[in-house]
Amino acid sequence: MHLPAESLVTIDGTGSYVRLAVVVVALTLLAALVNRVGGLQFARADLTAAARAVVQLAVVGAIIAVVLGSWWLTSLFVAVMLVVASLTSGRRLVPRGRWWWAGVSVASGAVPVGAFLLLSGLIPLQEVAVVPILGILIGGAMTATTLAGRRTLDALRERHGEYEAGLSVGLLERDSRLLVAREDAGLALMPGLDQTRTVGLVTLPGAFVGMLLGGATPVQAAAVQLVVLVALLLVQAISTLVTLELIARDLLA
Secondary structure, eight states, X not given: OOOOGGGTOOOOSHHHHHHHHHHHXXXXXXXXXXXXXXXXXXXXXXXXXXXXXXXXXXXXXXXXXXXXXXXXXXXXXXXXXXXXXXXXXXXXXXXXXXXXXXXXXXXXXXXXXXXXXXXXXXXXXSHHHHHHHHHHHHHHHHHHHHHHHHHXXXXXXXXXXXXXHHHHTTOOHHHHHHHHHHHHHHGGGHHHHHHHHHBTTTBOOHHHHHHHHTTOOHHHHHHHHHHHHHHHHHHHHHHHXXXXXXXXXXXXX
């Protein structure tokens, strides 16, 4: 089964681009309004995130054809993705601290798992396949790093008395932090678990839809999506564990 791109989004002329702009602006403003009315404190972030997405997608759309024509440029593009993901997570966790340690968490999860997939032969060693697959894995590592870091830091602040109690009975600082925050850090894995449990029932993830749009059969698309989902489980588990360890050792602080 082959699904044409028009079956998802209809873009067939100047009028369609105007309609696209109107819809994007309307959705963004409504999201900001809901944030403002609900007191969620992310109204401005919605606006800036949408604006950045427009610019970044426009730039990527302009250069991706060139990037995918060269392994050197593809490698550079993947490196940029890793840096941006590390910067995003690190600044979200410790904006005035040693945020660069978040790069260890992101890379520890995404790089070895991505390399394993490529070496397994399931993912073809072609630029057009490497970039999106590694992008998905890096994105998953970034999310897990941010969520695990926030959960861990919040737990250590809110349960500081338990941390001090651990020290009082002779535990090392690292062990006392782990005792307090390990379960909270593990909650970062829930979104990935829920996505894997409900795939095909609640959502059709991007890799699956992308394969169908590219002309793959439903079985081929499902196989690729399955590999991506279970790879993400491993990526997020590694990134979560490394993030917890970095905070426990007072490095990502």
